[in-house]
């Protein structure tokens with residue numbers, strides 16, 4: 001998917017006009033939010049588990065260089081071949097080289113956000129390899145050339161009629177809106193691809209340094225097929241996926257599936273250590289693991305920014321975000337959406353390109369309350385805002401002066417002196433009062449964009465300072481009266 005984060009404002013306006021998409025985004029988010037809270041009750045102490053996993057994620061990120069080295073050593077010892085890719089182009093080149101060198105013409109894929117980050121499908125197709133997504137939702141949006149609507153439900157926005165039309169076209173089935181019949185048709189169609197594919201390509205949910213294993217979580221069995229039938233398995237992972245040992249991996253997976261789909265555990269959890277060994281009945285002859293950096297090691301140098309690597313892609317933050325629940329995933333302009341996207345996209349694509357994403361944040365903080373990674377989204381958004389305000393050469397962030405930043409500079413100048421604050425507040429109240437209609441301020445000649453979707457109550461008849469001063473003068477009068485009565489009594 002070609003990033004379009006610069007079009008965020010424009011796309012938000014389009015989404016807000018799309019009543020169907022708006023309602024759907026809210027409903028989908030609401031369902032996942034409910035499933036998550038229900039599933040968390042299966043823990044004796046969910047709060048403690050959230051704390052433990054957040055600590056584990058923090059530790060894993062702090063120890064990333066050592067964990068990655070150990071993972072490479074153990075995975076290689078188990079028979080896998082490990083590659084390091086500095087960027088998307090290198091990762092795609094490594095993978096297309098492996099595939100084309102073997103003369104493979106058909107690839108099946110398991111759902112992988114990282115492969116979407118690198119646009120791997122496009123690179124393989126350019127190299128003459130036919131690629132099929134194996135996850136049903138991903139398969140549908142792939143065939144329609146659409147971006148996924150939601151990290152967990154990529155095709156959840158489509159009606160049965162739309163899916164039927166697609167399947168009639170590509171599979172030649174009779175039109176039907178029966179979901180079971182549609183599922184069966186996709187199964188028959190994709191089975192054939194799985195049976196004949198030369199390579200299975202997957203992502204990685206968690207990599208275990210202790211054993212050199214990769215763990216894959218899914219519900220449809222397509223990843224099981226992609227990793228067991230083709231002779232070659234290629235797994236692509238970003239650097240932050242590694243944890244120290246099996247215990248940490250299971251702890252993270254337990255919270256991932258609960259936060260993601262509201263399941264105590266997903267239908268399939270595959271733990272793969274090296275390729276098929278002698279005597280084993282299935283599995284690939286070769287396992288290749290590509291570890292992608294793509295700018296992560298650069299922002300890793302910054303102790304605050306590196307916390308963005310704690311994300312485990314559970315999608316819980318999407319379901320609680322007041323912005324995501326009104327506009328849906330595709331509006332974010334790239335594969336990572338919601339608060340997760342507002343954190344990751346600026347670091348992966350460039351802070352200036354994604355400025356509107358984090359500036360749209362209302363700072364409600366719901367995202368960080370539910371985050372299993374213990375990420376502080378709001379601190380990161382504020383940090384990005386500072387970068388834009390002051391520039392940040394280490395990440396090539398340009399200083400940008402916008403209407404909002406000019407206003408904030410003026411505001412900061414006023415706040416630095418009590419005298420300026422008092423005069424500014426008086427002038428501000430006078431200005432605001434002139435724009436009150438029916439008890440609310442619905443528009444101002446300045447901050448037009450801000451008022452497009454919000455309004456403000458009319459200013460109170462008096463300020464806190466005025467109220468305080470009046471209380472103090474009343475107290476003075478009262479105490480003067482009391483003193484007087486005591487005097488009289490004496």
Ligand code: SF4
Nearest residue numbers: 311312314315317371
């Ligand atoms: S930021 Fe946190 S809540 Fe959002 S997807 Fe990542 S781990 Fe899940």
